[in-house]
Amino acid sequence: MKPVLGVGMVGHAFMGRVHSQAWRSVSAFFDLPVVPSMAVLGGRSPERTAEAARRLGWAAAETDWKRLVQRDDVQIVDVCTPGDSHAEIAIAALAAGKHVICEKPLANTVAEAEAMAEAARQAATRGVRAMVAFNYRRVPAVALARRFVAEGRLGEVRHVRAQYLQDWIADPEFPLVWRLRRDRAGSGALGDIGAHIVDTAQFVTGRNLVGVSALTETFVRERPLADASEGLAGGSRTGEKGTVDVDDAALFIGRLEGGALASFEATRFAAGRKNALRIEVNGSKGSLAFDFEAMNELWFHDHTLDGAEAGFRRIMVTEPGHPYAGAWWPPGHGLGYEHTFTHEVKDFLEAVAAGADPAPSFEDGLRVQRVLAAVEASAADESRWTVV
Numbered sequence: 001m002k003p004v005l006g007v008g009m010v011g012h013a014f015m016g017r018v019h020s021q022a023w024r025s026v027s028a029f030f031d032l033p034v035v036p037s038m039a040v041l042g043g044r045s046p047e048r049t050a051e052a053a054r055r056l057g058w059a060a061a062e063t064d065w066k067r068l069v070q071r072d073d074v075q076i077v078d079v080c081t082p083g084d085s086h087a088e089i090a091i092a093a094l095a096a097g098k099h100v101i102c103e104k105p106l107a108n109t110v111a112e113a114e115a116m117a118e119a120a121r122q123a124a125t126r127g128v129r130a131m132v133a134f135n136y137r138r139v140p141a142v143a144l145a146r147r148f149v150a151e152g153r154l155g156e157v158r159h160v161r162a163q164y165l166q167d168w169i170a171d172p173e174f175p176l177v178w179r180l181r182r183d184r185a186g187s188g189a190l191g192d193i194g195a196h197i198v199d200t201a202q203f204v205t206g207r208n209l210v211g212v213s214a215l216t217e218t219f220v221r222e223r224p225l226a227d228a229s230e231g232l233a234g235g236s237r238t239g240e241k242g243t244v245d246v247d248d249a250a251l252f253i254g255r256l257e258g259g260a261l262a263s264f265e266a267t268r269f270a271a272g273r274k275n276a277l278r279i280e281v282n283g284s285k286g287s288l289a290f291d292f293e294a295m296n297e298l299w300f301h302d303h304t305l306d307g308a309e310a311g312f313r314r315i316m317v318t319e320p321g322h323p324y325a326g327a328w329w330p331p332g333h334g335l336g337y338e339h340t341f342t343h344e345v346k347d348f349l350e351a352v353a354a355g356a357d358p359a360p361s362f363e364d365g366l367r368v369q370r371v372l373a374a375v376e377a378s379a380a381d382e383s384r385w386t387v388v
């Protein structure tokens, strides 16, 4: 009999639903040393939480996260709330001896992220593990891209071009949901999706950013207020308007360890782009290109080939030898967004069972948080702007 680890998850909106899917399916597809049991779902409203628990497959519902993290049937706490409560919940859970997986960005501020990383360091000395949930690392094609870079197939990395393009708030009448409020989300497109491309770029290249220079913009400064500002769509309108105090888009350049130049663009105003997380890496021996909107494909150009034969070729990342892919369908049948979360909890459970630190750690999450803060500081510093 494999040891069973009870999971207590806080939050049941978009991220809670997709994490539930991961916890529900992981043992059916991966042979793990431990088995997760979906012990309890946490949320604020008794009715909505009980209903979500029933629908998503949780054994119980709890309206007080402080009780949830103390429960004896909970060994893992999964934090799927907006960023303003990540630090409080994660730190309390670690102090209670529970392993923690926490949605991205790790926190809303560097100070909170520092406190979380410190709590994780302390907890690790007691065998308690913590991970920040940057799920796109677990797209098979992204993991394969990292493998190619690590194997030296690209040679010296010269350029990284990363974009995260969405369009779900392009309509000025789209309401002021929590992702557009600094007090809840910390920042706008920058923290919500820019954080993903910072992590993806650092993960694929194995190099951290050492400095940035940035522009941010808020295109729509007032939006309708909505009653229940949960989820992506928001609830019914109140008829009033509120001020948007976060960025709608962030554009920045940076330098990676080792000298590669990188550019980043995060926006929710790219009309027609739904979830285009893209990365291209150019090295001395070749290039890689990925777009989440075709997430089962990785494009590779081998620059050591004769020019007459060389050129980008498409690799369908669905072969048994590709990261994660062998656990699923026959070659060519493809995976979706939800699988990245299944891979995330698989890696987390394996690390917990092995007594190892999972990646990305809270320390990695803190490093991303420092990049976000540097981007905001750079964008606010108009003295660096050269008028033409």
Ligand code: SOE
Residues within 6 Å of the ligand: 014, 166, 192, 193, 275
């Ligand atoms: C909204 O922009 C969002 O749901 C992000 O919060 C997620 O992290 C991303 O995976 C999809 O888009």
